[in-house]
Amino acid sequence: MKHLPFLVHLFFLLCLGLSLTTRCAGDVQFIFSGFTGANLTLDGVAAVTAGGMLELTNGTLQRKGHAFYPAPVPLRGAAGPNATTTTAVESFSTSFVFGVMSDHVGLSAHGMAFVVAASRDFSSALPSGYLGLLNVTSDGDTGNRLLAVELDTMQNDEFRDINGNHVGIDINSLHSLRSYSAGYYNDDDNNNGFRNLTLISGEAMQVWVDYDRETTRIAVAKPKRPLVSARYNLSTLLKDVAYIGFSAATGGTLRSRHYVLGWSFGLGRPAPAIDITKLPKLPRTVSKDRSRILQITLPLATAAFLLTVGAAVFMLVQRNRRYSELLEDWEIEFGPHRFLYKDLFHATEGFKNSCILGIGGFGKVYRGVLPMSKSEIAVKRVSHGSRQGMKQFIAEIALVASNTATLCNYLAIVSAEVNFS
Ligand SMILES: *[C@@H]1O[C@H](CO)[C@@H](O)[C@H](O)[C@H]1NC(C)=O
Numbered sequence: 001m002k003h004l005p006f007l008v009h010l011f012f013l014l015c016l017g018l019s020l021t022t023r024c025a026g027d028v029q030f031i032f033s034g035f036t037g038a039n040l041t042l043d044g045v046a047a048v049t050a051g052g053m054l055e056l057t058n059g060t061l062q063r064k065g066h067a068f069y070p071a072p073v074p075l076r077g078a079a080g081p082n083a084t085t086t087t088a089v090e091s092f093s094t095s096f097v098f099g100v101m102s103d104h105v106g107l108s109a110h111g112m113a114f115v116v117a118a119s120r121d122f123s124s125a126l127p128s129g130y131l132g133l134l135n136v137t138s139d140g141d142t143g144n145r146l147l148a149v150e151l152d153t154m155q156n157d158e159f160r161d162i163n164g165n166h167v168g169i170d171i172n173s174l175h176s177l178r179s180y181s182a183g184y185y186n187d188d189d190n191n192n193g194f195r196n197l198t199l200i201s202g203e204a205m206q207v208w209v210d211y212d213r214e215t216t217r218i219a220v221a222k223p224k225r226p227l228v229s230a231r232y233n234l235s236t237l238l239k240d241v242a243y244i245g246f247s248a249a250t251g252g253t254l255r256s257r258h259y260v261l262g263w264s265f266g267l268g269r270p271a272p273a274i275d276i277t278k279l280p281k282l283p284r285t286v287s288k289d290r291s292r293i294l295q296i297t298l299p300l301a302t303a304a305f306l307l308t309v310g311a312a313v314f315m316l317v318q319r320n321r322r323y324s325e326l327l328e329d330w331e332i333e334f335g336p337h338r339f340l341y342k343d344l345f346h347a348t349e350g351f352k353n354s355c356i357l358g359i360g361g362f363g364k365v366y367r368g369v370l371p372m373s374k375s376e377i378a379v380k381r382v383s384h385g386s387r388q389g390m391k392q393f394i395a396e397i398a399l400v401a402s403n404t405a406t407l408c409n410y411l412a413i414v415s416a417e418v419n420f421s
C-alpha cells in the first residue's frame with residue numbers, strides 16, 4: 001500500500017429506472033493488474049510500457065492517446081435475435097488506478113477520461129482541453145453517444161470548468177453534466193469529511209465508476225458518499241454495444257504523462273477488486289531542479305520574448321458603451337503592449353472559426369492580419385480574470401520562445417475579454 005499514498009475514492013453511480021425482463025447479461029468481467037499482454041486496442045501515442053503500465057500519453061506535446069478493451073461490450077445484455085433496442089442498458093461497474101504527471105510542479109496540463117462510447121474512432125478529436133474525445137464542431141452533438149468521466153487538470157472556460165482539478169460526468173460534451181473538485185469523503189470522518197486531492201500530483205489514485213439501472217442517478221465518490229451525482233438515462237444515450245476504455249491528451253505547452261496501472265470491469269456484476277500491491281509503480285518524473293529553473297528563467301524569458309517579437313497585449317473592458325482598459329498585474333511588470341480589440345477583431349475577421357490556428361489549454365488561437373501594418377499575427381483569446389490561464393500563457397510564451405522559432409513570424413497577442421454574465 002505504501003507506494004500508493006493517495007487513493008481517490010470516486011464512485012460513479014448511474015442508475016436507470018427501468019424494470020425490464022430479466023435477461024442474461026453478456027458475460028463481461030475482467031481485471032488487469034498491469035497491462036503486459038492485455039491486448040488492448042491502442043491508438044495515438046498510447047503504449048504499454050516495459051513495466052506493464054498503460055501509458056496513454058508520453059510527454060510529447062499536442063498528442064492524444066486511447067486504449068480500449070479489445071471487444072465491444074454488449075451493454076444491453078447478450079446480443080441475439082431476441083435482443084431489442086428497448087432493453088435497458090445493463091448495470092456495470094468499473095474501477096481503475098491512474099496517475100497524471102507534469103514536468104512542472106504547480107502548472108497543470110490536460111487530463112484524461114474513462115470512456116464508454118459507440119465508436120473507438122477518435123481520429124478527428126482534438127488534444128488539449130478536448131481530451132482526445134471531441135472537437136470544436138462535435139462537442140455537444142447528441143450523435144456522439146459518448147459517456148466520459150473526466151479527470152480534468154485544467155480549467156477550460158469554454159467548457160465552464162469549475163477549476164483546474166475536478167472530476168466531471170460528461171455526456172456528449174466536455175461541458176460536464178456535473179462536476180466537483182477532486183477529492184473524496186472519508187467514511188471515518190463523521191462530519192462531512194471531505195478531503196482534497198490533486199489529480200496532477202503524480203500519485204496513484206483509484207476511481208470507481210458504477211452504473212445501476214434501477215434509478216437515473218449519477219454519482220461519483222467512494223466508498224459510501226458520492227463525490228458527484230446527477231441523473232441521466234443511459235438507455236437513451238448508448239446503443240446495444242459500446243467500447244470502453246481511456247482517453248488522454250496533452251496540450252501545446254507543458255509536458256504531461258497519463259498512466260493507468262490497473263483496471264477492472266464487470267457487466268451486471270461488481271468490478272473485481274484491484275489488489276493495488278500487484279500494480280506497476282508510477283515513475284518519479286517530477287524534477288524539482290527543473291521546476292526551479294523554470295521559475296527563475298520564466299520572467300526573463302518572457303520579457304525577452306515579448307521584446308523580441310513585439311508582443312502586444314490587449315484586453316477589453318466594455319462598460320457603458322465605452323472602451324476602458326485595465327492593466328493586469330503581469331502587464332504592469334512587462335509594460336503594456338496593446339492593440340485595440342476592434343483591430344484584433346477585424347484582423348481575425350471577427351474571430352472566425354476558419355481563422356483558428358489551434359486550440360491551446362484555455363483558449364483558441366486565431367490567425368490574422370493587422371489592417372494598418374499588414375503584419376501577420378496570432379491572437380489568443382483568453383478570459384480576463386483567468387489567472388491560471390494567464391500564468392499558463394506566459395509560461396507558454398516563455399517555452400515557445402526558448403524552444404522554437406515557430407512563432408517568430410507572428411506577433412503574440414493576448415486578447416482578454418471580460419465576461420459579464
Ligand atoms: C430511459 O430511456 C428508455 C429508452 O428511451 C425509456 O424507454 C425509459 O422509459 C427511460 N427511463 C426513464 C426512467 O426515464
Ligand SMILES: *[C@@H]1O[C@H](CO)[C@@H](O)[C@H](O)[C@H]1NC(C)=O
Binds near residue numbers: 044045058059060
Ligand atoms: C511519444 O510517442 C511518439 C509516437 O509513438 C514518439 O514519436 C515520441 O518520440 C514519443 N515521445 C517521447 C517523449 O517518448
Ligand SMILES: *[C@@H]1O[C@H](CO)[C@@H](O)[C@H](O)[C@H]1NC(C)=O
Binds near residue numbers: 039041070071
Ligand atoms: C486481440 O484483440 C483482437 C481484437 O481487437 C483479437 O482479434 C485478437 O485475437 C486478440 N489477440 C489475443 C492474443 O487475444
Ligand SMILES: *[C@@H]1O[C@H](CO)[C@@H](O)[C@H](O)[C@H]1NC(C)=O
Binds near residue numbers: 080082
Ligand atoms: C427468442 O424468443 C423466442 C420466443 O420467446 C424463443 O422461442 C427463442 O428461443 C428465443 N431465441 C433466443 C436465441 O433466445
Ligand SMILES: *[C@@H]1O[C@H](CO)[C@@H](O)[C@H](O)[C@H]1NC(C)=O
Binds near residue numbers: 136137
Ligand atoms: C469533428 O469530429 C466529427 C466527428 O468525429 C467529424 O465528423 C468532424 O469532421 C470533425 N470536425 C473537424 C473540424 O475536424
Ligand SMILES: *[C@@H]1O[C@H](CO)[C@@H](O)[C@H](O)[C@H]1NC(C)=O
Binds near residue numbers: 194
Ligand atoms: C479543497 O479545495 C478547494 C478548491 O480548491 C478549496 O476551496 C478548499 O478550501 C480545499 N479544502 C481543504 C480542506 O483544503
